[in-house]
Amino acid sequence: MFYGELDAKDLTLDGRELSARLSVPLGRLPDETNECRLKLADASNAAYSAVTVDCTADSDGILRIGDVFLSSSALCKSLDGCKKALLLTVTLGVRSERYLRACAASSPSLHFITDAVADAMVEAAADEAEKIILGEVKHRVRFSPGYSDLPLSFTAEILRLTNAKKLMGITLSDTFLATPSKTVTAIIGLKE
Amino acid sequence: MKQTGILELLGKKRLYFDGATGTELQKAGLIAGESPELMNLRAPEAVEALHRAYYDAGADIIKTNTFGANRLKFDNYETVVHEALSIAKRARGERTDKFIALDIGPTGRMLAPLGDLAFEDAVEIFAEVVRAAEGQGADLILIETMSDTLEMKAAVIAAKENSTLPVFVTCVYDGSGKMLTGGSPEVAVAMLEGLGADALGMNCSLGPDKMAELLPRLSAATSLPIILNPNAGLPEVRDGKVCFSFDKDVFASYMRKMAPLCAIMGGCCGTSPEYIKELISATKDIKLEPITKKTHTRVASFAKTVDIGERTVIVGERINPTGKKRLKEALRSGDTSYILEEAVKQGAAGAHILDVNVGLPEIDERLKLCEVVTAVQTVSDLPIQIDTASPAALEAAMRIYNGKPLVNSVNGSEESMNAVFPLVKKYGGAVIALTLDEGGIPKDSEGRIKIAERIIAEAEKYGIEKKDIIVDPLALAVSAEPDSAQVTLRTVKALSERGIYTSLGVSNVSFGLPRRDIINSAFFSAALSAGLNVAIINPLATGMMNAYFAHEALFEKDERFNSYIAYAASVPEEISSEGATRVKLNGENAEIRTVKDAIINGLYDSAKALSMAALQTLSPMEIIEHEIIPALGEVGRKFERSEIFLPALLTSAEAALCAFGVVREKIDAKADPDADKKIVLATVEGDMHDIGKNIVRVILESHGYRVYDLGRNVPAEKIVKEARRTGARLVGLSALMTTTVPAMEKTVKLLRAATPDVKIMVGGAVMNAEYAETIGADYYACDAMAAASLCKKVFA
Numbered sequence: 001m002f003y004g005e006l007d008a009k010d011l012t013l014d015g016r017e018l019s020a021r022l023s024v025p026l027g028r029l030p031d032e033t034n035e036c037r038l039k040l041a042d043a044s045n046a047a048y049s050a051v052t053v054d055c056t057a058d059s060d061g062i063l064r065i066g067d068v069f070l071s072s073s074a075l076c077k078s079l080d081g082c083k084k085a086l087l088l089t090v091t092l093g094v095r096s097e098r099y100l101r102a103c104a105a106s107s108p109s110l111h112f113i114t115d116a117v118a119d120a121m122v123e124a125a126a127d128e129a130e131k132i133i134l135g136e137v138k139h140r141v142r143f144s145p146g147y148s149d150l151p152l153s154f155t156a157e158i159l160r161l162t163n164a165k166k167l168m169g170i171t172l173s174d175t176f177l178a179t180p181s182k183t184v185t186a187i188i189g190l191k192e
Numbered sequence: 193m194k195q196t197g198i199l200e201l202l203g204k205k206r207l208y209f210d211g212a213t214g215t216e217l218q219k220a221g222l223i224a225g226e227s228p229e230l231m232n233l234r235a236p237e238a239v240e241a242l243h244r245a246y247y248d249a250g251a252d253i254i255k256t257n258t259f260g261a262n263r264l265k266f267d268n269y270e271t272v273v274h275e276a277l278s279i280a281k282r283a284r285g286e287r288t289d290k291f292i293a294l295d296i297g298p299t300g301r302m303l304a305p306l307g308d309l310a311f312e313d314a315v316e317i318f319a320e321v322v323r324a325a326e327g328q329g330a331d332l333i334l335i336e337t338m339s340d341t342l343e344m345k346a347a348v349i350a351a352k353e354n355s356t357l358p359v360f361v362t363c364v365y366d367g368s369g370k371m372l373t374g375g376s377p378e379v380a381v382a383m384l385e386g387l388g389a390d391a392l393g394m395n396c397s398l399g400p401d402k403m404a405e406l407l408p409r410l411s412a413a414t415s416l417p418i419i420l421n422p423n424a425g426l427p428e429v430r431d432g433k434v435c436f437s438f439d440k441d442v443f444a445s446y447m448r449k450m451a452p453l454c455a456i457m458g459g460c461c462g463t464s465p466e467y468i469k470e471l472i473s474a475t476k477d478i479k480l481e482p483i484t485k486k487t488h489t490r491v492a493s494f495a496k497t498v499d500i501g502e503r504t505v506i507v508g509e510r511i512n513p514t515g516k517k518r519l520k521e522a523l524r525s526g527d528t529s530y531i532l533e534e535a536v537k538q539g540a541a542g543a544h545i546l547d548v549n550v551g552l553p554e555i556d557e558r559l560k561l562c563e564v565v566t567a568v569q570t571v572s573d574l575p576i577q578i579d580t581a582s583p584a585a586l587e588a589a590m591r592i593y594n595g596k597p598l599v600n601s602v603n604g605s606e607e608s609m610n611a612v613f614p615l616v617k618k619y620g621g622a623v624i625a626l627t628l629d630e631g632g633i634p635k636d637s638e639g640r641i642k643i644a645e646r647i648i649a650e651a652e653k654y655g656i657e658k659k660d661i662i663v664d665p666l667a668l669a670v671s672a673e674p675d676s677a678q679v680t681l682r683t684v685k686a687l688s689e690r691g692i693y694t695s696l697g698v699s700n701v702s703f704g705l706p707r708r709d710i711i712n713s714a715f716f717s718a719a720l721s722a723g724l725n726v727a728i729i730n731p732l733a734t735g736m737m738n739a740y741f742a743h744e745a746l747f748e749k750d751e752r753f754n755s756y757i758a759y760a761a762s763v764p765e766e767i768s769s770e771g772a773t774r775v776k777l778n779g780e781n782a783e784i785r786t787v788k789d790a791i792i793n794g795l796y797d798s799a800k801a802l803s804m805a806a807l808q809t810l811s812p813m814e815i816i817e818h819e820i821i822p823a824l825g826e827v828g829r830k831f832e833r834s835e836i837f838l839p840a841l842l843t844s845a846e847a848a849l850c851a852f853g854v855v856r857e858k859i860d861a862k863a864d865p866d867a868d869k870k871i872v873l874a875t876v877e878g879d880m881h882d883i884g885k886n887i888v889r890v891i892l893e894s895h896g897y898r899v900y901d902l903g904r905n906v907p908a909e910k911i912v913k914e915a916r917r918t919g920a921r922l923v924g925l926s927a928l929m930t931t932t933v934p935a936m937e938k939t940v941k942l943l944r945a946a947t948p949d950v951k952i953m954v955g956g957a958v959m960n961a962e963y964a965e966t967i968g969a970d971y972y973a974c975d976a977m978a979a980a981s982l983c984k985k986v987f988a
Contacts, residue, residue, distance in 0.1 A: 005366065023838040030839040045366065094306055095374045095495075098570065104882065105532035105571040106540070108890040109794075109842035115883050152931065166300060169339070169372050171307040175878040175931040179306055 002050040002133050003167055008041035008092065011124040013117070021116035036114045040100075040121065045093030048129035049162040052190070055085045065187065068157045074148035075187065078140050082189035086133065088142070089164040090126040090184045092118060097180035122182040130188065140189035145176070152176040158185040198253075198291050198332055199358050199390060202417045202455055206480050209293075209334075209421055209458025210246035210254045211468050217242065217257075229261045232275040239276075242465075243283030247290055249469040251458065255295035255334055256280050258325075262317050264299055270324040277328040293360070294330035296321055296347055303342045305570050306373065311346055311592050318350035325355075332358040336421070337396050339364045339372035341383055341494045342594045348387045349591070352618075359388070360456075362395040362419050369406050374495035374573065377406055381413040382492035382596040386620015393419030396460045399426060399438055400446035407450050415486045417455030420447070424462030436462030443467055444474035451478040489659045489693060491545065491622050494594040495573040498544050500622065500662060500693055500725050503749050505545060506740065507577050507598070507728040508538030509697070511564070512549040523550055523560065525917065526910075528567050529901050535568045541731040542740075542759070545598055546572060548589075549579035558585040565589050577624075577728075583611040590619040597621045598726075601664065604629030604643040613654040622660040623651075624695050624726070627683070633666055637683040640665045644687060662693040662726055667715070671704035677715055681722045688723030695726030698736070713739045721747075734763065773798040787815060787851050791823035794843030796850045803854040812855040816896070820851050824894060828977060841976075842887060848894035869897045869987045870920040874911050875904035875956075876939055879932035884956060884976075888924060891976040897983055908939035912946045920950065922986050924979065925969070927956040937967040944968060951986050953979060 018033070019026045053066035057079070063070050065085060079085060100118060103111040126142060145154040155176050162185075164170040171179050178185070201207060214228045220238040222228055231239050243254045256276040261269045273294075280292045299317055301309040322333065333351045338344040344361060351359045363371055363380050370376060377394075384392045392414060394403055400422040410418055425437030438446070444467070447457055457475060459467050489500040498505055511534050513520045522530040535546055548568060550560045561580055568576060577598040578589045590597060601624040602612040616623050625647045627633065627640035634640050644663040651661055665683035668676035680701075684694045701715045702708035713735035716727065720743040729736045737759065743749075745756040772783035775795055784790050787806055790798035806815050827844040830836045836844075873889055875882050882904040889899050900918050902910060915923050923943060927936045936959075940952055953971040954964045964972035971986075973979035 025837075028837065032839075045370065045372070094302070094372055095370075097306060098374065098573070102536055102571040102573075104886065105529065106536040107846060108886045109839060109846055111886060112842055112883055113839055152929075165302075169302050169307070171302045173308065173878065173880070175929060177878075177880050177929070179302070179308075179880075181880060 001163070002048070004048055004129070004132060006046040006048065006125050006128055008044040008046045008096075008121060008125070009038070011041070011046075011121055011128060013037065013120040013124050017123060018116065018120040021119050022113065030113055032110070032113055033117060036110070037117050037121070040092075040096065040114055040117055043099035044096040044121070046091065046096075046122075046125045047093060047168050048088065048090040048125065048133075049164055049167045050086055050088040050129065050133050051162050052084055052086055053161065055079055055082060055189070065157075066161050068154070068161075070151065070154060072148070072150040072154075075143055075150045078143045079187075079189040082140065082191060084190045086139070086188040086190060087158050087161050088126065088129060088133070088184075088186045088188060089158060089162040089168070089170065090122060090129050090186075091164075091168050091170055091178075091180050092122050092125065092182040094169050094180050096182055100181070118182045122184050126184045126186065134188070134190075138191040140191070142184075142186040142188050144184060144186045154187075155185050158187065202391060203480070203483055206451065206454065206475065206478075207252040207291075207456045208250060208468060208472055209419070209456060210243070210251040211459035211463030211465065212424075212461050213242065213255065213257055213259065215461055216464055227260060227265065229257055229259065229266065229272050229276070232257050232272055232279060236275060236279050240279045240283045243280055245465040246468060247283060247287065249465040250472040251465075251468050252289070253291040253293050253332070253334075253456070253458075254280060254283065255293045255336075256325075256330070258295050258321070259297035259337075260300065262299060262321050264301065264317060269321065273321060273324040274328060277325060277330060281329045291331040292329060293332050293334040294322070294325045294357070296333060296335045296351075297337050298339065298343055303340060303346065305566055311342065314343060314346035315350045315353075318347045319354050322351050322354040330357060332360055332390075335359065335361045337362070337364050341371065341373065341375040341379060344375075344380070345383060345387065345594065348384065348389060352388060358390040360391040360393075360419060361389045362393045362421060364397045365394060365406060366397060367402055369409065370495075376495065376497070377410045378413045378490075378497045379492045379495060379595065381410065381416075382490050382497055383620060385414065385416060386596045388618075388620075389416065391417040391419050391456060393421070393454075393456070395419075395421035396423060399423050399436075400443060400450065401425070401438075404446060404450055407453055411453045413486065415483060417483060418453055419456040419458075420450060420454045421458040421460045422447075423460045424467060427462070438462075440464075440467040440470040444470040447471050448474045448478065451475040452481045455480060455483070487659055489622055489662070490596070491575040491598045492595040493573050493575045494569065496575060498575050503744065504720055504724055504740065505726050506543050506731055507545040507547050507695075507726060508535075508541070508543030508731045509547050509699070509728050510534045510538055510730055510732065511568070512547060512579065513552050514549075520552060523552055523555060523564075525900060525914065526902070527900060528564070529903060531564055532567060532571045535572045535574075538731050539572050539574050542737055543574065543731040545575045545577050545726075547577040547579050547600065547728060549600075551580060551582070557582050558588045561585045561589045562592050565593055569594055578621075583615070586612065587615050587619075590615055590621060593619075598662075599623040600728075601626050602647065603627075604647050606630070609647065609650050613651055613656060616651075616656055616660070617654045622662060623656070625651075625661050625663050627663060627665050633668070635679070637665075637679055637686055640679075640683045641686055641690075644692060648692070658692070662695045663687050664695045664697070667696045667698055667700040667719075669703040670701055670711070677701055677718075681718055684719055684722040684724055688725075693725040694723065695728060696724055697728045699729065709733060709735050712736060716740070717743060738763075773801055787819035788823040788826075791820060791844055791847045791851060792826055794840060794847050796843075796847050799847040799851040800854055803851040807855070807858060812858045815851070815855050820848055820855070820894075821896075824848055828980075831977065838887070842890060845890045845894035849890060852894065852896065868919070868921070869983075870900065870918050871897050871922045871924060871983065872900045872902065872911060872914050872918060872920045873924040873926070874902040874906040874914075874939075875926045875928075876932055876935040877905055877907045878935050879927050879929055880904050881926070881928035881956075884928070885924070885926040888926070888955065888973070888976045888979045891980050892983060895980050895983070897987075908935065908942045911939055912942050915943065915947050915950050922951045922953060922983065923947075924953045924955065924973070926954075927958060930958050933958055933963075933967075940968045953982055953986075955979065 579600040603626040702711035954969040961972040
């Protein structure tokens, strides 16, 4: 089991990701972007929790991830050859959720920019958590519920197995929306 | 129920809690994945042995093995609680100097609105545990490991409403001194002292080294005994096992340094009977410093405290329907977004506290007040002044408020004091006391002071201290009573000299006179000079904030004029004699002369200022037709040519909205050609995404449409109701997830049945034109500009 807190101010955001989310060409970020990033970072209590589980696939393509059985050909492919996987939950935290709601009440443009920055920031937090946990361990790319045919419902299992509710206060709605909304759940196949 | 002797010992000698339970039970045979609480049933002798080991090590208080024992985790929680207390009593045996704490941990769920557990459900879950323990031998209740102030409040209320046992509370802080949901030690103290906790402190998450950094803050804030139950340092993995970084000697050495300030010490994760023994050995001879009574007057939100005293505190008055047509409409229609905008704007303008008043005869004030207080707390971390004349509404709001509120108000009548003071005593709060009673408002200062003193004396009978009473000597309309301003100011001064804090609803003074802003700011300056502590004003009124910051600067309350300088830099540019505003564009100084240019460049303040100036020579419709609409046209063309992008489109739209806001006030409602261009917007039920919908809203509003935005996660029935109520001709629905598209389909069906003439427009990442047609929508809009074009067609 892994758990750690991250300083959101130290996260490096991917310029391409940020531009895409802001619907602007690369290099044409709005002037307010950095200020939004700093205020959001200040408001965040970013953290991660993760757990290593066994993973197997049977001849019918049914995956067993820890104590969960599921069917996903895309995930099967991603985990091909891996006997273990890392289940990861990363969040910008409950305080970031309040801040985003305040932005929404304040100004649509501020909300839009800050929300886009938050999306890029949580991905950066997930990158950082991967680095901290996995170090030099060879692994596959992060695969999240909702990608391809991996069902959104798998989010609930990742949150359960990583103890995300207790450690980071993350809850899930009936429609599989996490609160705080800037939360990433993923499975990463481990090659070693 | 009998009170225990533990309260008699508190503060006289240091008491000791036990240490960890979970980690120790693991050594005693707790199976991996098994809940420790179930060992009460499966292996009670192991639990009893652990309790006895802690008592033998010298602990005065052991915690029952009931940390997670509630109905959410255990159907048989009552049995678990009963067994836990039986075990604890057996372990204590005949030792009358030992105590048993009923241990209550968090529910494991996040409370609404951030999570899905309703506040009253949480109260009931905790209450069930307290009731299950009734008469079973606990000497006190320990509410521990609280990481959310709202859940903490629910637990304390449950304890207080169901038991007369002392209540101790410890919270979890991270290294920066914040709880998971943002609470600080100062916030927790303000809330817990108001709720009547008997002792408070910290446990878990941090080792004693990190808790030592937070202890001075706790000590400076509280008048209650302090509890410290740290972890044995940080968890580490050694040889595949989780261990903690501090051994018992290191742990004890850190605790020794903190001992003078701690009335109760113990341990949490990683500690053991050996740790407790060493802790006691290292600290038993250290003198416990007497607790100093704190005299600050403090209110709190879930994340911020505001002290009333040295510097005048501004209470933003704009969330009050009196004289505010737009707010009345928002309250009636459930347009929370408008109310939340007012909350955020006031905070940005410098308000320290927000007044929330929703009193309208045609709405359920109790429900609405709770709804608005909760909603405001989702966007603002400022403390709230709960403002209502209804005791039922006041109680409901004080109960669910996440913090220690300012209560507006009580007065000198028996009825008022009998209604309000019990609530303040139960839930905590500072309270505004109006100097009127059954005989009305005294004409002179002396009469008002007499009432104030009587209110303070009566409050003390309830255990409410003078420092938590803030007297409002009432600002009356000078147009009706010419000497009233002077009487009020004399009273403020006299109360101040008596060490009594004062507040005023400042703008009442100008009622009935033209250019009220002029009178208000002059009266405000005078009141500040008389010693006013709490000013209920409109923080968006530049004249008032000018008076405030100037006063602070002139009367040496603003060190190095830092606040004044920052404020002066933020005041929007006035129009120059050449009719321009001076701004920074792309890093260069520039002059903006027209509303059109201000909108094109996304300059809100300039758009507003230039609109106001333009009204002197142009009619509102001329400004809309010759400045705003052409500006939006040019912005739209630039966007289509990819010369600007979505962020700039949005800032221009917001600038247009600012201009519209100024101009619209001058338009006669009957003559407003856009009056019937009404659109209802919502993100459908189950979907919490609203960025796209918000962009659509601001674009449509900037084009002059009247948008009723119901927010996100909106049930179909509510959308139908709003469409009917407003007479909207178009409803826009947004959904971003495949799992919420069925809700969109349901909404379309209901609208077709109930409002067949209403057109339906849908959008969102999962939508397309084909699917829109399948579910029966009239239109699909791929983005905000497409939505604007569609609206032009619909309303042509």
